[in-house]
Amino acid sequence: MHRRLDYRTVTLREDGRAIRIIDQTRLPQQVVFCDLETQEQIRHAIYTLQVRGAPAIGVTAAYGLALAAGEIDARDRDGFMGQLADKKAYLAAARPTAVNLFWALDEMETFAAGLRYRDPKQMAADMLQRAREVEAQDVRVCRRIGENGLALLQDGWGILTHCNAGQLAAVLYGTALAPVYAGAERGYTFHMYCDETRPLLQGARLTAFEMRAAGIDTTLLCDNMAATAMARGDIQAVLVGADRIAANGDTANKIGTLGVAILAQHYGIPFYVCAPLSTFDPCCESGADITIEQRPGTEISEMWYKQPMAPAGVKLYNPAFDVTPAALITGIVSEYGVARAPYTHSIPALFAARKRQPV
Template identity: 60%
Template sequence: MQNIMSIETVSLNKDNTAVVIIDQTQLPYNIEMLELRTQEEVWKAIYLLQVRGAPAIGVAAAYGVYIGAREIETQSYEEFRIKFKQKKDYLASSRPTAVNLFWALNRMEKVVIDHADKSVQELKHLLLEEANEIKAEDIRVCRRIGENGLALLKDGDGILTHCNAGQLATVKYGTALSPIYVGLEKGYHFKVFTDETRPLLQGARLSAFELHSSGVDTTLICDNMASAVMKKGWVQAVLVGADRIAANGDAANKIGTSGVAILAKYYGIPFYVCAPLSTFDLNCKTGDDIHIEERSAEEVTEMWYKKRMAPEGVKVFNPAFDVTDHQNIAGIVTEYGVATAPFEKSICEMFSKRDKLKV
């Protein structure tokens, strides 16, 4: 089995004309690389989950808007700025919940705004440099999250995870799975239980695939088996990622995460959210302010089945995410340390550390 850790999830091709991604809809059957040469192709890849995971979406969006900028044919700064914003807004419409999408696009737009004195050609070069830095920063940040998260674990621990917040959700290492990979490098031996994660099976298709191919002791379980393995004492910590974190510590992540957090609290198991500061949205006071994406009914009724597994015409509720209450979170692992309750205070401290010392 090919080790997924040897492949970058998102990159730019050698002549800077295409965003290269692993098509995650093909995993684990095929490792297929896609070259996205237009903004429309990047938008479609994000919407269809060919690239997914908040940090990976951010990197793909940065490269995607750079590809769009290359297509702008003008020497007028003002015309370039207006057309660039149109392309940025277009990519921003691909998915509403993952804040890294907007964070990356805003960083790219800031390059244009801050360099009004540059030529269009120079602006395009600066945009390429910024997109490359967003990618490099993602790798550095995920490594640091892994090191900070590893300090919370012991060799031999059983760890449960939900959805996929591994390398496939970032450029390298991942967020929630980064402590496991950093531990693997240092000789730790963890036993990882991966929730299947319905309806899109990111745990089965992606987390189990990358962990198993990396040599990690991995056991796949259905979502409704989490309580059973916790009750047996097989789980000492839960590690999950996040797509958006509110100022009070409420965290939006793949649907089903909040239920895992409730179970973990019942069994006295620490529940950790692992995410970079770019995933925090301080404009959201609580989780109630986070917009939750709803997806098509077919993901529940038809996908993965040879025959439709629900009656025609039945109503379907298919939110892509739910919000875990901060009271059920033991800590939020970031690149600048671990935020703990009271989260309003500790999250502000994380941002103060960032302002003093960039990772």
């Protein structure tokens, strides 16, 4: 599969003592690697979006808890598990919406709980190996999402994406952009349209950067230009990622995704969500149950400007995500195939497929 970077967005440093990430707050001007050695650094990196994207957050959390386990000073297994629960809670508080954060932490805690008759040091070592497996699994999963998503596209199409769900949101391939990379490998000539994606401009800073570096024809749009591009006939499909998918198919993604979905329905354009099963939350009945992260208003009024662009004292509203109802989603592309309405039937089928043959 085609990809633009030979290095990984998230991985374990060679000495096994730190997480090495690409600091995404420095892009696109600089590609800077950052080593996260302490729990404070790991949590800060997740909160400030030095590392972001649901799969990348999950891998970071898995490594983070494994490294935290190595710091535990306990005499027995029960003491180890008690301290591990505290460290898990600390990392879980970094961001509330992306379910991969909680999935990875739960996965690591469950793994540790299943280690019987092990001393704490050995348990920590085994957890680190399990985190390596989480990283490797992300690569396999995203490759499969790319292949499944490509089957829905045609050569020459114009494709709109919102925010960043590419390599920088995962380890190597991404989710919503994985089909684009798969197509590029086969010689497809997609034209990518990237919403800039307020408030953190992750489409402008990250997606446009990825696509340009991969040699893929790319046009950057302000968020409020998507309707015009659709009306002109420039867009034949929309591909977006997800941070949490409810049991009924309602999907939380970066703020502005809902508006794109409404526009796509109006113009008869297929709207696909691309996400691994780790982003699905069967315990979340609908989008109404998804907690939406509220971020500092200064990200809108000051962050990207030499001087404030809004009048002093104006109220600021800055949700990081919105929820797209399942009725607006043409299909959800996972590593186990494409779920379609009714999602209350097709999503459980994906989980059943995972039980039969895990990726």
